[in-house]
Amino acid sequence: MPRFLALADAIAEYVHDGDTVAMEGFTHLIPFAAGHEVIRQRRRNLTLVRMTPDLIYDQLIGMGCARKLIFSWGGNPGVGSLHRLRDAVENGWPQPLELEEHSHAGMAHAYAAGAAGLPLAILRGYVGTDLPNVNPNIRFIDDPFTGERLAAIPSLRPDVSIVHAQRADRAGNVLLEGIVGVQKEAVLAATRAIVTVEEVVDDLRVASPNSVVLPHWTVGAIVEAPGGARPSYAHGYYRRDNVFYTQWDAISRERETFLGWMNENVLRKSSSPSPPIRGRG
Amino acid sequence: MDHTASEMMMITAARALKDDDVCFVGIGMPSAACNLARLTHAPNITLIYESGTIGAKPYVLPLSIGDPELCETAVTTVPVPEMFAYWLQGGRITIGFLAAAQIDRFANINTTVIGAYAKPKVRLPGGGGAPEIAGCCGQVFVIVSHSPRAFVPKVDFVTSFGFGTGGDHRRRAGIKTAGPSLVVTDLCLMRPHAETKELMVTSVHPGTTREEITKRTGWPVKFAGDLHETPPPTAHELSVLRELLNRSGQGSGVGPS
Numbered sequence: 001m002p003r004f005l006a007l008a009d010a011i012a013e014y015v016h017d018g019d020t021v022a023m024e025g026f027t028h029l030i031p032f033a034a035g036h037e038v039i040r041q042r043r044r045n046l047t048l049v050r051m052t053p054d055l056i057y058d059q060l061i062g063m064g065c066a067r068k069l070i071f072s073w074g075g076n077p078g079v080g081s082l083h084r085l086r087d088a089v090e091n092g093w094p095q096p097l098e099l100e101e102h103s104h105a106g107m108a109h110a111y112a113a114g115a116a117g118l119p120l121a122i123l124r125g126y127v128g129t130d131l132p133n134v135n136p137n138i139r140f141i142d143d144p145f146t147g148e149r150l151a152a153i154p155s156l157r158p159d160v161s162i163v164h165a166q167r168a169d170r171a172g173n174v175l176l177e178g179i180v181g182v183q184k185e186a187v188l189a190a191t192r193a194i195v196t197v198e199e200v201v202d203d204l205r206v207a208s209p210n211s212v213v214l215p216h217w218t219v220g221a222i223v224e225a226p227g228g229a230r231p232s233y234a235h236g237y238y239r240r241d242n243v244f245y246t247q248w249d250a251i252s253r254e255r256e257t258f259l260g261w262m263n264e265n266v267l268r269k270s271s272s273p274s275p276p277i278r279g280r281g
Numbered sequence: 282m283d284h285t286a287s288e289m290m291m292i293t294a295a296r297a298l299k300d301d302d303v304c305f306v307g308i309g310m311p312s313a314a315c316n317l318a319r320l321t322h323a324p325n326i327t328l329i330y331e332s333g334t335i336g337a338k339p340y341v342l343p344l345s346i347g348d349p350e351l352c353e354t355a356v357t358t359v360p361v362p363e364m365f366a367y368w369l370q371g372g373r374i375t376i377g378f379l380a381a382a383q384i385d386r387f388a389n390i391n392t393t394v395i396g397a398y399a400k401p402k403v404r405l406p407g408g409g410g411a412p413e414i415a416g417c418c419g420q421v422f423v424i425v426s427h428s429p430r431a432f433v434p435k436v437d438f439v440t441s442f443g444f445g446t447g448g449d450h451r452r453r454a455g456i457k458t459a460g461p462s463l464v465v466t467d468l469c470l471m472r473p474h475a476e477t478k479e480l481m482v483t484s485v486h487p488g489t490t491r492e493e494i495t496k497r498t499g500w501p502v503k504f505a506g507d508l509h510e511t512p513p514p515t516a517h518e519l520s521v522l523r524e525l526l527n528r529s530g531q532g533s534g535v536g537p538s
Contacts, residue, residue, distance in 0.1 A: 026332050026361050027347025051361070052409070075406030077345030078308055082406075089404045101393075104331060105365040105413040112362040124370050125413045128389075128442025128454045134398045149455055179332045179347045182361045212360075233349060242344045 002172035002219040007196070007271040010221040011037040014160050014192050015046075018067075022049040022158040022190065023056060024111075026181030027077060028235060030056050031164040033228035034196050036266045039063045049158055051107045051182065055231070055248050058082040059266070061097060062258050068098040070156070072107045079245055083252040093255065101135055106153050111182045113155035114189025126151045161190035164229045165214075166236060168197045169204045172216035178235025180212050187214055196225040198237050284514045286467035287426075288522060289486055291317060292514045294378075294424050294465040295522075303327040304376045305369065305414050308346045310424045311378035313526065314465075316342060320521050329374065331410040333359045342529035365410070369417050377418030379411055381425045383436045386479050386500045387450075388443030388461035390415065390423065391436035398438060408440045415441035420459040427466035433499040444478035451478070468494050470511060474503075484509040 005013070015021060015038055023031050035056040038046075047068040048057050055076065060066055062084030074085050088097035102110070105125045113121035122141070132138040132151075141152045163183040165176045174195050176183055187193040195214065200222070206213060231241035251261045284292075287310075294314035298304060300323040306315045308330075316339060319326050328337050332347035336356030343350050352358045359368070368374065382405050383391035392411060396402035415421055421443075425431050443461045444451050451460050464471040470484040482494055483505045495502055514522075 027345045028332070028349075028352075071407070073407050073409030074404075077347075078343070081404075086404045090401060101407055103408045103412040104361070104410045105370065108362040108365045112366070123366075123413075125416065127416055127456055128439065128445055128451070129408070129412050130393070130398070130439045131408065131412065178349070179334065179352050179358055180360050181333070181347075184360065185362055235349060235352065239349060240345070242348075245344065 002195075002216055002222045004172070004200070005221045005223055007033060007037050007223045007225055008041070010194050010223050011041055014194050014221060015043055016159075017043055018045045019159040020047040020049060022156070022161040022186045024050060024161065024163055024181060024183050024186040025229065025232060026051065026179055027054075027240070028179040028181065028233060029164045029176065029183065029229050030054055030232035031162045031196050031228060032056055032230060032232060033225040033271070034162045034164070034194065034223070035060060036269070037271045039065060039262070039266055040271065049156060051104055052077070053082060053085055055082070055245065058084040058248075058252060059262065061085055061088050062094070062252070063262060064094040066097060067095075068100065070100040070102070072102045072104045076245060076248060079249050083249070084258060087255070100137060101131060102138070102153065103131065106138070106151070107156070108182055110153050110156040111185035111189055114157045115185040118155055120152050121155055122150050122152050124150055156189055158186065158190045160192040160194065161186040162194045162196070163187060164196045164225070164234070166197065166234060167199050167201050167204060168195065168222050169201055172219060172222050173204060174214040174219060174222070175204050175206060176212040176214070177207065184212055184214065187218060192220045193218065194221045194223065195219050196223045196228040198226050198228070198234050200224050282514070282516050282519050284519055288519060289511075289514060290424060290426070290465055290467045291522060292518045293470065293486070293511055294422065295321065295518070297422055297463055297465070298323050298326055298376065300325045302375045303329065303373060304378055305329050305331070305374045305410070305418055307379050307411070308343065309380055311380060312342055313522070314424060315378060316525060317518070317522050320525065321518060329368065331361070331364060333361055333364045335359060335368070340528070342525065342531060365413065369410070369413055372417065374417065375419040377414035377421045379414060379421060379423050379441065381423055381431065383431055383433050384423060384425055384464065385433055385436045385443075387445060387447045388423065388464065388473060388478070388480055389436050389439045389445065390441040390443060391438045393438040393440045395437055411441040415443070415460070416456055416458065418458060420462040423461055423464045425464065425466060427468040427494070427497045429497055429499045432497065444473060447478045448476070468497065479503065481505050482508065484511045486511045487513045
């Protein structure tokens with residue numbers, strides 16, 4: 001049975017300085033509200049894990065929360081660069097950022113291996129690329145049955161995973177639908193998991209017996225955070241704010257405009273007011 | 282009908298796709314070309330985006346690889362680990378369609394860094410799905426604007442393996458798929474030589490000279506013996522493409538991938 005917490009309490013309790021943190025959501029359902037709360041609480045020295053760092057990690061990196069990034073594609077989708085990520089890598093601002101760089105296939109397999117409780121993931125990948133030359137966590141092994149040479153990477157097992165979902169019922173079962181990305185794997189691979197949701201409901205309104213549902217006993221904390229994925233989107237609730245994604249290019253290009261925007265839109269905002277505790281626990 | 286260089290590029294790329302292809306689509310120009318094919322000569326083509334959407338038929342072009350439009354129009358949407366394990370690695374995809382920041386004479390692609398990895402001049406987004414798209418799709422098409430900055434003798438970083446150092450390097454590396462079989466630029470089409478695997482110009486777009494291609498390629502580029510001229514865009518191709526870009530709010534062109 002997960003605990004129903006206010007956002008500030010969930011982050012305070014579950015995310016610690018130095019943790020390995022995965023905030024997942026493949027373009028869809030990115031947990032921005034939770035990321036902003038991590039910034040407000042000034043967490044430091046985090047190892048951030050995400051296939052596509054996206055604006056959420058651009059913001060965390062630019063605000064000095066991260067020591068290391070484990071990722072596979074670090075751009076602003078359809079727009080261009082993540083300027084804060086680039087500034088950290090190219091100029092060490094606001095602090096140097098260690099990179100552990102993979103491909104999407106590698107990261108996806110590594111989350112699945114983490115969820116499966118395996119120490120490593122095996123895939124037919126990385127062959128001929130320079131990635132193994134810059135990432136010692138990409139190695140090759142021989143299949144004992146066929147002799148085929150396959151890539152091996154350590155499984156991903158975050159200290160805490162944070163995902164956003166459409167809704168939870170009052171027992172804490174969570175429904176995810178649409179582009180479901182690697183969220184189920186990220187939650188099952190993690191030691192602790194926080195799920196922010198659009199709403200807590202009596203009836204989960206599960207569309208199919210095969211819908212992606214995280215049973216309540218797989219989740220540590222549930223936070224009601226309506227709009228918590230904006231400017232990403234929540235299928236069935238609101239659309240992706242493509243205009244903001246495009247505007248972010250200009251906002252984030254210079255350090256001053258970035259810090260001004262963060263101050264105005266994140267630091268000075270309180271986390272959403274504590275919702276009434278509607279769960280059973 | 283007059284056309285721009287980028288229209289020529291997207292239309293030429295679209296023509297290379299067949300009705301029964303299953304295509305793994307990158308965002309930006311690859312996505313425009315693939316949807317143009319679907320809206321013209323290849324209505325049954327299966328378009329797959331790495332966000333997990335299989336059989337997407339977007340009415341407007343997505344800005345990101347995971348826009349709602351893709352999921353809402355897809356035959357099915359699968360989790361991302363399944364996408365890469367069963368569908369891509371499993372060998373279900375006939376064509377991978379990639380963009381590039383740099384491409385070299387043996388069709389290796391760089392989208393990671395310009396300069397040294399540890400101290401890059403420019404940090405690019407990285408590989409994303411591309412390294413395994415390049416390895417696991419039946420063949421790979423690449424779309425890239427023709428400039429000496431992009432067409433380099435040797436890429437600064439191999440993000441996606443083409444033919445390595447040429448010849449049978451790909452086979453020696455244990456890769457069974459064909460690799461990059463077509464490069465579409467705003468000036469010409471290039472294909473790898475059958476033996477050496479060096480990219481050669483096989484078709485020149487209307488109004489383009491050999492000298493211009495040579496000048497904008499960073500190695501002494503060779504031209505095929507049976508060099509073709511690319512047929513110009515038809516009025517139908519142009520009108521379908523322009524409608525698609527206009528209703529997607531990309532009338533002035535598509536963004537970077």
